[in-house]
Amino acid sequence: MKLEGDNMANVKRTNRSAVLRNLHENGSTSRKRLSEAVKLTPATISKIVADLIEEGLLTTGPVIETGKSVGRREVLVELNAHARCALGILINIGEARLSAVWLDGSTAFYETVSLPRKAPADETVEMLTKRLMELAEEHHLEREKIIGVGVAIRGITDTKNRVIRHSFSALDQEEYPLAERVEMLTGLPVIMENNVRSLFLAQMFEARDKSSKSQYFLRCEYGIGASLSLDDKIWRGETGRCSEIGHVPVIRRGGKPCACGKSGCLETIASPSAIREDAIAIMSPTETPVLWNMLKHTKDEEVSLDAILEAARCGDEKIAQIVDRAVNLLTSTLKTVIYTINPAKIVLYGQLFENSFYLSRFLAEMEEGLDSEAGRVTIEKSPYNLMLEKKAAGILMVEHFYELGGIPDE
Ligand SMILES: [Zn+2]
Known part of the structure; x- marks a missing residue:
């Protein structure tokens, strides 16, 4: 109140x-x-x-x-969308996306930068901000037009204290004052957010959809992330962990270690990387004949998730079991979300949902076990699937600018 x-x-x-x-x-x-x-x-x-x-x-x-x-x-x-622009840095595991967007969310520039796993925090942030400012200059974005920098990063973010608490191996430091550091290096105002929430914010910004007051955004890419909106506002939770659905414990004993430091999390079984790992671990002419025949001359690191899903579709029994288990655990966890939050819409985001076999399996499982009221939830793949990474961090800043009525923070 x-x-x-x-x-x-x-x-x-x-x-x-x-x-x-x-x-x-x-x-x-x-x-x-x-x-x-x-x-x-x-x-x-x-x-x-x-x-x-x-x-x-x-x-x-x-x-x-x-x-x-x-x-x-x-x-x-x-x-006048081109009156101002926002810069953006999105940091994931192994890569960062640098971008600039105009006030309507259209992209002024975009570049991907490769990073090592557990990138050294200070050095990396310095390198990224330097490149970002170079790109702004190359694209003739005048300083007085730039409203600030949106910074999005994977992991547990503390947006209030502007600290990344745990980036799960993206940066090598925990409790890192990321926003302050970018602010110091660029001399521009900075707003910071978790990467999945920034993608969700960009989804809502682009969709301009006011019909769904509560939405659940599920992203399956490397791991499993999610974000929740209530009355059109993103809900972060008491300690910034709202919708860290990938880290719900699903295996009580003997589970695989997770990037978060625990073991047996949903992500260790149902994420795209877990499905891939589990399939590669049992790949052999006897255990997985279909996959083996498809990929016998392929190195492990080149085995694609699409090939694994194709083997499951073609009846490779053990591979199909891995996929079934992943779909089953993910959809069961999502049903808990539906009965807890009762959202109007679930938005699916990530490469995994581009695979029609996986998507149809997923949607079929979601239909099981919901009563007719709960079952009214709309479940759809984002119309902007895989397109928001290049603008989400910048949109974070544009959103903040709109929130402030276009008057900069004192
Ligand atoms: Zn975990």
Whole structure:
């Protein structure tokens, strides 16, 4: 419950934020319609729009005829998306993505940088920020246009204290003050978030979908990550571990060690890398004849997940068992989520869901054991699958800018 009032500065931010978000989500509109949509008086809207035009954030578009009375005309206003841009750094295991996005989420530039596993934190962050600023210069992004840097990283993030607590082998240091470090090196404001939450935020930003107030975003790529939204806001949980679904313990004794330091986590059985590892471990002419015939001259490190799933589809019994177990444990855990949260939608993200055999197995399992009310949840593959990595970190900063009503933090 909110027990504090808002001072004038915050009211100004909130009103400007509502105008900016409305224009982002619904496109160009007239001042009159904007006033109706955000429920502010026409005079207040006129003042906000005039300020935003002066700051370059809005432009006036074409004049449209409206209403029944002949000659009634309204000028459209729209976001000037290229007025500002945000830079982004997304750090995963073995690689980082550097990017810049405009205020509408379109990409100004994008580059992938390879990193070693457990990359030395200070050195790596210095190298990445240096390259990021070089790219900004190469693409002629003027300093005064850059609103800041969004930093997304795998693992347990403490967004309040702006520290990465545990990056699960992406960086070599725990409790690392990542945001502060990037801020110091770039001289720009920085906002930090967990990588899966940043992808989910980018998904919501791009989809402009206000029909699903609660969504569960499930990402299966290297491991298994997830993020939850309640009333359109991302929920992080008491200690930033909300939706760390990959680390739900599913094997009580003798489970495989997990990147988080425990053993027997869901991720050690149901993640794409676990399925791959388990299949490769038993690959032989007798145990897995179909896979063996498909791949007998292939080195272990070149065995693809798609080939393993194809062997399962073609009836390679032991491989099919590995896949079945993975699908079963993942979908069972998700059903717990459905009965706990009752979300409107589950969004699937990651290379794994591009495999039609896996996706159909997954969806079929999800239909089992849900009553008709719980079963109403929409489950769909993200329409932006595999496309959000190149913009998610930047969108994090754009979102923050909208939240602040386009007025920088003091
Ligand atoms: Zn774990």
